Each structure stands twice: as structure tokens, then as C-alpha cells.
Amino acid sequence: MPRKAAPLRLWRPFAAVLGGLALALTTTGSALAADGTFVWIGPQGKAYAIDNPPDGKCLAMAQEARGARNGTKKPLVVYTKKRCAGSALRLAPGRSAPANARFASVVFNPR
Numbered sequence: 001m002p003r004k005a006a007p008l009r010l011w012r013p014f015a016a017v018l019g020g021l022a023l024a025l026t027t028t029g030s031a032l033a034a035d036g037t038f039v040w041i042g043p044q045g046k047a048y049a050i051d052n053p054p055d056g057k058c059l060a061m062a063q064e065a066r067g068a069r070n071g072t073k074k075p076l077v078v079y080t081k082k083r084c085a086g087s088a089l090r091l092a093p094g095r096s097a098p099a100n101a102r103f104a105s106v107v108f109n110p111r
Helices: 009-027
Strands: 038-039 045-050 058-060 066-072 075-081 085-091 105-109
Touching: 045 085, 066 075
Parallel strands: none
Antiparallel strands: 038 045, 038 066, 058 105, 075 085, 075 105
């Protein structure tokens, strides 16, 4: 019997996680990274995380994102629109945004 192809919508979260992992693996040490973990809530209330995200680079979220938690040692800013535009919310290390606060992009250790 032929195997059914998985729906595209199931691959999007998987691709986002893989992209985050690839991004985390491409950083070249703590001098260029916000040491720690950035956590947020994605579709269907599932938690996602990026370890040691890169400093000063705007990252766009590939899917619904809300409830940002800054577990890094440096400040970050989440934005309501892609390309680090729109309303901004600055989070100090160890701080969290309200659970229902949606965002579309983030920059770690902004300049």
C-alpha cells in the first residue's frame, strides 16, 4: 500500500524547530551569542526554544509566537511585525512578556 504524505501544516513547526537548531549551531561562541535559552509559545500551546541565540541579528518567527521568556544573560526586544518592526517590548535577562503578548520577530542584545 502506498504511504500517505504528511500534511504540509505538520512540517512547518518541525521546519521552524530545525531552523532554530541550525541557527543555534552556527553561532561561533559566547562572545557572539546571548548565552542561555529563549523560550516562547507556538501553535496549540507548544513550547519552543533557541539556545544561545546570536547577538544583534533580527530573527523572524515562522509561525504564531507569544509569551516570550528571556532565559539569556542579555536583553532582547520582541516586535509585533517581521523584520524587527512595529511595537517593541524590551525584556531584561530573566524576564517574561505576558502570556498572550504576540510577536513576529526578535533581536538579542540589540545595539
